[in-house]
Amino acid sequence: MGWAGKILRVNLTAGTVKSEPLNMEWAQRYLGSRGLGTKYLMEEIDPRVDPLSPDNKLLFATGPLTGTMASTGGRYTVITKGALTGAIACSNSGGFFGNELKNAGWDMIIVEGRAASPVYLHVENQTARLLPADDLWGTSVWHTEEAIKAKHHDPQIRIASIGVAGEKGVKYACVVNDLHRAAGRSGVGTVMGSKNLKAIAVRGTLGVRIKDFDAFFRATEAAKAVLAGNAVTGQGLPAYGTQVLMNVINESGAMPTRNHRDIQFEGAHKISAEAMAEKRPTDGKANLARNGACFGCTIACGRISQIDRTHFSVKDKPQYWGASGGLEYEAAWALGSNTGVDDLEALTYANFICNEQGMDPISFGATVSAAMELFEIGAITTRETGGIELRFGSAEALVKLAELTGKGEGFGAEIGLGSRLLTAKYGHPDLHMGVKGQEFPAYDSRGIQGMGLTYATSNRGACHLRSYTVASEILGIPEKTDPLATDGKAGLVKAFQDATAAFDSAGICIFTSFAWTLQDVAPQVDAACEGDWTVEKMLEVGERIWNLERQFNLAAGLTAKDDTLPKRLLKEAAKTGPATGRVNDLGKMLPEYYALRGWSPDGVPSNETLARLAL
Amino acid sequence: MTAVQITVKLYATLAGHLPAGAKHNQAPLEVPDDATPASVIARLNLPLAKCHLVLVNGVYVQPSRFDSHPLKPGDAIAMWPPVAGG
Numbered sequence: 085m086g087w088a089g090k091i092l093r094v095n096l097t098a099g100t101v102k103s104e105p106l107n108m109e110w111a112q113r114y115l116g117s118r119g120l121g122t123k124y125l126m127e128e129i130d131p132r133v134d135p136l137s138p139d140n141k142l143l144f145a146t147g148p149l150t151g152t153m154a155s156t157g158g159r160y161t162v163i164t165k166g167a168l169t170g171a172i173a174c175s176n177s178g179g180f181f182g183n184e185l186k187n188a189g190w191d192m193i194i195v196e197g198r199a200a201s202p203v204y205l206h207v208e209n210q211t212a213r214l215l216p217a218d219d220l221w222g223t224s225v226w227h228t229e230e231a232i233k234a235k236h237h238d239p240q241i242r243i244a245s246i247g248v249a250g251e252k253g254v255k256y257a258c259v260v261n262d263l264h265r266a267a268g269r270s271g272v273g274t275v276m277g278s279k280n281l282k283a284i285a286v287r288g289t290l291g292v293r294i295k296d297f298d299a300f301f302r303a304t305e306a307a308k309a310v311l312a313g314n315a316v317t318g319q320g321l322p323a324y325g326t327q328v329l330m331n332v333i334n335e336s337g338a339m340p341t342r343n344h345r346d347i348q349f350e351g352a353h354k355i356s357a358e359a360m361a362e363k364r365p366t367d368g369k370a371n372l373a374r375n376g377a378c379f380g381c382t383i384a385c386g387r388i389s390q391i392d393r394t395h396f397s398v399k400d401k402p403q404y405w406g407a408s409g410g411l412e413y414e415a416a417w418a419l420g421s422n423t424g425v426d427d428l429e430a431l432t433y434a435n436f437i438c439n440e441q442g443m444d445p446i447s448f449g450a451t452v453s454a455a456m457e458l459f460e461i462g463a464i465t466t467r468e469t470g471g472i473e474l475r476f477g478s479a480e481a482l483v484k485l486a487e488l489t490g491k492g493e494g495f496g497a498e499i500g501l502g503s504r505l506l507t508a509k510y511g512h513p514d515l516h517m518g519v520k521g522q523e524f525p526a527y528d529s530r531g532i533q534g535m536g537l538t539y540a541t542s543n544r545g546a547c548h549l550r551s552y553t554v555a556s557e558i559l560g561i562p563e564k565t566d567p568l569a570t571d572g573k574a575g576l577v578k579a580f581q582d583a584t585a586a587f588d589s590a591g592i593c594i595f596t597s598f599a600w601t602l603q604d605v606a607p608q609v610d611a612a613c614e615g616d617w618t619v620e621k622m623l624e625v626g627e628r629i630w631n632l633e634r635q636f637n638l639a640a641g642l643t644a645k646d647d648t649l650p651k652r653l654l655k656e657a658a659k660t661g662p663a664t665g666r667v668n669d670l671g672k673m674l675p676e677y678y679a680l681r682g683w684s685p686d687g688v689p690s691n692e693t694l695a696r697l698a699l
Numbered sequence: 700m701t702a703v704q705i706t707v708k709l710y711a712t713l714a715g716h717l718p719a720g721a722k723h724n725q726a727p728l729e730v731p732d733d734a735t736p737a738s739v740i741a742r743l744n745l746p747l748a749k750c751h752l753v754l755v756n757g758v759y760v761q762p763s764r765f766d767s768h769p770l771k772p773g774d775a776i777a778m779w780p781p782v783a784g785g
Contacts, residue, residue: 315751315781324711326784331710331724335777337757353723358710385784413784552785559783560752564759598783662757 085293086148086612087111088191091124092212094205096279097138097197101205101212106191111148112615113698115622118174119589119629121145121163121192125172126632128194131640135165135271136253136278138198144185144244144284145193147591148613151186151292151379152300155308156593158183158379160267165640167271167278168255168447168502169521169545172636175258175272176549176588177244178378179265181286184242186591188288199280204232204245207286217282222248224440225260232285245283246273247442252492253277254500256447256523264409264439265378270522270544273442300611307596307604308382314599316561321385321595322375326413327357329526334421336558336567337661338531340524341421342476343453344517344650347528347658351426355416359428366392371428373407383595387411389432397433397483409439414548417526418449423456424476434486441490447502450523452485454503454515463510469495514651520545520642529649529668530658532557534565534573536668537677540647541577543633549594551580561598568662570669574676586626628697631681631689635699644687647674702729705770707739708777713750716743730770737766739776752779 091104107124114120121143133139143163150157160182166173185193188209195205202217220228225247233239243261250257250273257273258266267273294300311317320328333339334352341349353359360372369390376386389410391398398404411419411432419431438445452474458464459474466473472495474481488496498506503523507515517524522545529536534553542550553576557567565576583602587594590609602619610617637646648654653668678685682693689699708725709717718726730739736753739745753760754777760768770776 315749316783320711320780320782321784324782328711328779328782329784331708331777332752332779332782335708335754335757335775358714358724548785554785555783558752558759559781560759561781561783564761566759595783595785 085295085614086609087116088186088189088292090190092190092193092207093196094193094212094214095196096199096203096214096281099199099214101214103210113625114629115586115589115609115625116147116191117145117150117159117161117589117591118163118176119585119625121161122172122174122629122632122636124192124194125163126636129165131165131636133165135167135170135275138279140165140275142195142272142275142279143192146182146186146191147589148609150591151183152294152612153380154304154592154608155311155382156378156380156596157591158381159591159593160185161588162259162267162272164272164275166544167274169270170640171520171545171642172543172633173270173272174544175267175269177259177261177265177267178381178593179262180379181242181244181261182591183379184286184288186288186292187290188286189290193284195279195281198278202280202282204283204285205281206236207284209288209290220282221251224248225442226263226440228283229263232283236285238287241285241287243283243285245442246276247440248491249441249443249489249500250274250277252497252500254443254489254492255502255505256444258442258444260439260442266439266442266444268444269446269547294612295614296611300608303607303611307600307608310604311382311596311599317383317595317599321383324357325375325385325387327360327387327411327416329413330356330416331358332558333527336531337658337663338528338558338567339417339421340517340526340528342424343422343457343515344524344528344652345457346660347531347663348660349421352421354426355420355428355431360387360389360411364392366394371432372410378593381593383593385595391432391436392429395429395433396480397430404433404436408436411435414526415445415449418446419482422449422453423482425479425482427479430479430483434482437486437490443490446525447523448486448489448499450517451499451503451506452482454507454517455499457515458507458510458512463512517650517652518546519649520646522546527554528658529653530666531661531663532567533570533669533673534567534576536649536653536670537573537577537673540649540670540674541677543630543637550584551577552584552594553577553580555598568666570672574673574680577677578680581630582623582626584626585629586622589625589629624697628699631693631697631699634689638688647687701732703732703734703772704729705734705773706775707743708775710777710779711782712780713745713778716745718743734770735766735768736760736770736776739770740765745778749780750778751781
């Protein structure tokens with residue numbers, strides 16, 4: 085138990101839905117969510133498939149702890165071949181949708197094919213059906229959620245949907261659930277749009293079966309006490325959210341600024357967690373209205389914000405005056421320091437639009453940044469931008485492009501290409517700041533060396549959530565390492581990667597890992613599920629998942645040449661801060677990493693490694 | 700002993716310990732020329748256990764060096780309680 089034991093298979097081409105038993109042998113080897121979904125994807129598609137072809141599949145997968153009383157046990161993962169990257173995509177989301185899906189009695193939904201016209205999937209416990217969505221097509225996530233709830237006369241339905249961005253083929257479109265939680269990265273929403281699937285609406289009331297309830301109660305209570313007693317998860321995250329990092333990373337000299345031209349942002353203090361909590365002179369209110377929590381979460385790091393009604397972005401738009409999902413650190417960085425914009429209200433508005441229309445704010449902000457650099461060097465002009473003066477620091481340009489990109493209109497359609505295709509189109513591919521086509525998150529790897537290796541080897545393209553060595557290199561969790569050193573970083577990255585894959589596959593939030601280790605997670609999984617779930621087994625499963633994702637990418641045509649960083653990070657030294665004069669020394673770390681993984685010098689898992697992991 | 704000027708930056712729950720006149724979580728501070736992170740922490744009545752992340756000019760200072768790391772004129776010392784994000 086822990087697992088529901090059922091998969092809902094939806095074929096959009098045929099218009100059919102059917103129930104299948106979960107492969108329990110695979111569940112023992114891949115646990116759930118990210119790992120188990122990747123196993124199904126690997127078995128069922130040709131990794132060389134065009135991500136937007138009907139032959140690609142789209143999986144919504146919960147973990148064994150999803151929908152239980154385990155803290156943060158509300159997560160689900162969307163797994164597919166990424167539209168942005170052409171690599172394995174697995175984007176994780178919180179909110180309440182994952183819990184609802186699990187409580188409807190499903191471990192996973194596998195979506196196949198392409199509908200002839202727009203549809204949405206309605207799931208009510210064990211009953212599932214495809215319904216027309218012609219009236220929802222062309223509307224936002226926010227409208228879609230409201231309309232589906234009204235149509236079914238049930239405000240408790242939980243909905244994961246795409247906005248217009250996903251319909252229009254914006255390469256980094258998200259799947260958004262519960263208005264502002266998102267499976268954000270790699271273009272999983274783009275794949276959903278290509279299938280003419282507007283939304284999945286779920287109501288689940290069946291409960292989740294647990295193997296040993298008494299043991300589960302003890303394990304989850306003990307683990308919750310660890311979260312409550314930890315200064316980060318018990319105090320720091322609920323009070324300040326992820327945005328507390330804005331000043332930390334800027335002070336540390338690792339804040340990508342103006343498309344990574346610079347490494348510290350002079351306006352960081354204006355867009356930080358501390359700034360969000362300050363009362364505005366205009367209306368006496370703070371940008372931050374309150375914090376928020378996802379299903380079952382005892383941390384509550386979410387930010388709920390309210391924009392100043394007199395701000396230029398919303399003064400004539402009362403629909404944006406209410407409180408909604410506010411800035412997380414990643415969004416604030418990408419929309420802010422990377423574009424040089426220090427207008428907190430403008431960033432909050434752009435973030436609202438990303439939620440409303442279903443766009444990854446990291447890739448959107450980073451692509452705007454790349455376009456700003458193209459504009460400043462003269463590679464594009466107002467002729468291409470439709471009259472927008474696209475200069476670093478322009479809040480007006482950022483706001484306008486959020487509106488246009490969300491709807492796939494004007495120059496926004498080009499911003500929707502992502503920075504790899506955009507910079508290549510205008511003759512400057514070196515200005516794409518990303519790996520495997522996915523834009524970097526908020527840490528410059530010249531100032532945090534281990535993150536360079538994290539990015540280069542991340543199976544889903546540049547990402548901080550595969551191996552968050554920032555915790556060790558900057559924040560001292562679980563122990564402090566030197567961010568400018570390369571020694572030992574290969575082992576650190578591998579350890580984070582394997583453990584993170586296990587956390588993700590259990591159906592819990594990776595933020596628990598600021599307080600929990602697998603010693604806290606394994607007893608919860610073991611009490612919920614059949615099988616002897618020890619720390620050692622969890623680590624082995626994590627390593628197996630990492631190697632499976634690698635195999636998918638190799639089969640898709642990616643090679644060791646894709647495990648690299650842009651020239652700017654490898655050749656252009658940091659200009660300020662502790663990392664002054666440094667580039668990322670990826671070349672020192674990557675061979676050691678391959679060896680530690682049991683991969684060849686070309687980054688291919690050896691036969692011995694595959695045999696050891698039963699792959 | 701002469702006085703030197705440094706900048707002190709306090710964030711998150713430590714911000715309440717900033718000297719009067721602080722702006723954007725930072726303030727100039729005049730300290731003796733033998734000042735250390737430990738002496739600044741004591742002077743501002745900061746709870747030592749909450750001074751988890753201490754950076755001088757952006758570089759981490761180990762807790763074991765709080766009372767020996769010299770602060771030079773123009774240095775910026777920044778401090779946070781345990782925080783994280785992602």
